[in-house]
Amino acid sequence: MGAEVLRTERRILRRPREADREPFARMNADPRVMEFFPATLSRQESDALMERIKAHREQHGFSWCAAELQDTGEFIGFIGLAVPRFEAAFTPCVEIGWRLAAEYWGRGLATEGARTVVDYAFADLGLKEIVSFTTVANARSRRVMEKLGMTHDLADDFDHPGLAEGHAQRRHVLYRLRRNCD
Numbered sequence: 001m002g003a004e005v006l007r008t009e010r011r012i013l014r015r016p017r018e019a020d021r022e023p024f025a026r027m028n029a030d031p032r033v034m035e036f037f038p039a040t041l042s043r044q045e046s047d048a049l050m051e052r053i054k055a056h057r058e059q060h061g062f063s064w065c066a067a068e069l070q071d072t073g074e075f076i077g078f079i080g081l082a083v084p085r086f087e088a089a090f091t092p093c094v095e096i097g098w099r100l101a102a103e104y105w106g107r108g109l110a111t112e113g114a115r116t117v118v119d120y121a122f123a124d125l126g127l128k129e130i131v132s133f134t135t136v137a138n139a140r141s142r143r144v145m146e147k148l149g150m151t152h153d154l155a156d157d158f159d160h161p162g163l164a165e166g167h168a169q170r171r172h173v174l175y176r177l178r179r180n181c182d
């Protein structure tokens with residue numbers, strides 16, 4: 001985010017640091033975490049992604065945040081906002097996304113962190129709508145979207161332009177969340 005730190009009950013969302021590169025690369029090399037992405041990332045690819053996250057913040061004033069547990073300071077993954085670089089029926093838009101190391105799954109941490117990011121997007125950035133998307137089979141991520149109150153319209157489903165025709169993960173679902181007061 002643009003803000004230095006966003007706090008939730010159990011975690012802190014903050015700007016990425018050099019020290020995050022190693023646990024970030026470990027997470028991106030884990031086939032469980034990358035099951036619904038085209039491939040795991042090498043150390044070099046993971047570092048390049050970290051650079052893009054930094055450049056995104058410089059360009060837009062917000063980006064993905066590193067998430068750490070308040071109690072222990074452990075790095076557990078990334079949650080945040082991004083402007084997709086591809087064109088589709090629903091772009092331009094701001095996307096909320098999450099990626100946690102597998103040992104931290106199933107404790108509500110993604111949803112808790114994402115709720116804080118939703119508040120930040122609407123209250124601080126003044127956005128009217130945020131979206132999230134994933135490949136159809138990514139039930140865990142879809143469940144997080146549902147728990148955030150996001151809605152899915154079949155008419156918004158799309159083929160991800162970054163994936164070749166015939167790719168098993170090409171078909172994507174789109175979820176939307178509009179600011180309450182509008």
Ligand SMILES: CC(C)(COP(=O)(O)OP(=O)(O)OC[C@H]1O[C@@H](n2cnc3c(N)ncnc32)[C@H](O)[C@@H]1OP(=O)(O)O)[C@@H](O)C(=O)NCCC(=O)NCCS
Pocket residue numbers: 032033034036097098099100101104105106107108109110111112133134135138139140141143144
């Ligand atoms: C998606 C992800 C961030 C979820 O993190 P998390 O901290 O486990 O999420 P939460 O605990 O807040 O919520 C997960 C929900 O999915 C449910 N779930 C877990 N496995 C599931 C499955 N196989 N099918 C359906 N739902 C499932 C959980 O029961 C929970 O729902 P509940 O609270 O109603 O029981 C994590 O799995 C992840 O990093 N995955 C890999 C990266 C990824 O796919 N990112 C999204 C790309 S769009």
